[in-house]
Amino acid sequence: xxxxxxxxxxxxxxxxxxxxxxxxxxxxxxxxxxxxxxxxxxxxxxxxxxxxxxxxxxxxxxxxxxxxxxxxxxxxxxxxxxxxxxxxxxxxxxxxxxxxxxxxxxxxxxxxxxxxxxxxxxxxxxxxxxxxxxxxxxxxxxxxxxxxxxxxxxxxxxxxxxxxxxxxxxxxxxxxxxxxxxxxxxxxxxxxxxxxxxxxxxxxxxxxxxxxxxxxxxxxxxxxxxxxxxxxxxxxxxxxxxxxxxxxxxxxxxxxxxxxxxxxxxxxxxxxxxxxxxxxxxxxx
Numbered sequence: 093x094x095x096x097x098x099x100x101x102x103x104x105x106x107x108x109x110x111x112x113x114x115x116x117x118x119x120x121x122x123x124x125x126x127x128x129x130x131x132x133x134x135x136x137x138x139x140x141x142x143x144x145x146x147x148x149x150x151x152x153x154x155x156x157x158x159x160x161x162x163x164x165x166x167x168x169x170x171x172x173x174x175x176x177x178x179x180x181x182x183x184x185x186x187x188x189x190x191x192x193x194x195x196x197x198x199x200x201x202x203x204x205x206x207x208x209x210x211x212x213x214x215x216x217x218x219x220x221x222x223x224x225x226x227x228x229x230x231x232x233x234x235x236x237x238x239x240x241x242x243x244x245x246x247x248x249x250x251x252x253x254x255x256x257x258x259x260x261x262x263x264x265x266x267x268x269x270x271x272x273x274x275x276x277x278x279x280x281x282x283x284x285x286x287x288x289x290x291x292x293x294x295x296x297x298x299x300x301x302x303x304x305x306x307x308x309x310x311x312x313x314x315x316x317x318x319x320x321x322x323x324x325x326x327x328x329x330x331x332x333x334x335x336x337x338x339x340x341x342x343x344x345x346x347x348x349x350x351x352x353x354x355x356x357x358x359x360x361x362x363x364x365x366x367x368x369x370x371x372x373x374x375x376x377x
Contacts, residue, residue: 149215151200152274153207155181160279161212162186167282168215173197178209202271216269220258220285222298228257228285231373232299234306234329236292236341237265238362245276246363247330252280254370260295260327263288293344299327300346308345309369310337311359316349318372326373333362 149170152161161167162185174182174189182189194209201207225232233256238244251259267273274281289295296306304327329345331337342348351368
């Protein structure tokens, strides 16, 4: 487990804050970069496209997830199935459900899924490019090989609650959208956009070129203090539980920080750590 900073934040991991001095607010005088350089090799906003396999889609289930998808005009919807009881909650929705029995929904959903009597077959949402999220407000969350779709869904839910601009993941080491992710996100999948990049370190460098201050969350870092980031755009990087941040990702960060934990627990689940850290970054000071 990772992301601890118990009792006294007296031990800090090596950081790169002195490597890029002065802080991000002073980088405005740097020579402008081409769109390809700023987006980590992708040109402007033309790198958008569907994540996953187009034409087949996947099943979203659960009231909040389905309601959010129906309300999102960017979500391509193929089928909408509901029990008669659940359909009553979707009167006036953009799509009318086909009434089916609960047993059919049980077969369509993942094992042990709590579908609440409603399922929606959709195409994965379009992914964004680096330049797209620069124009959005709030911190950017970055996941370094976090692979559990339920953890990612819970992180998306916290990201939506605390006004994060986007979630950035490495394409080959992150799961595709799924019903389990959407259910755990409780509608946040349609609120917080996801970026998928091949090279995470280069994507972080592209964010740095756009005046983001990249903070890696890991054990041994200095205490994360929101007051120190007032006026800065922050990209918060979290690693997989157990493994933590990979070496190259860690070296790309401007600094390493950890959440303050005065209690007796050694660590937090990655989704809980993301929620605590996001609150610290956005709380009023």
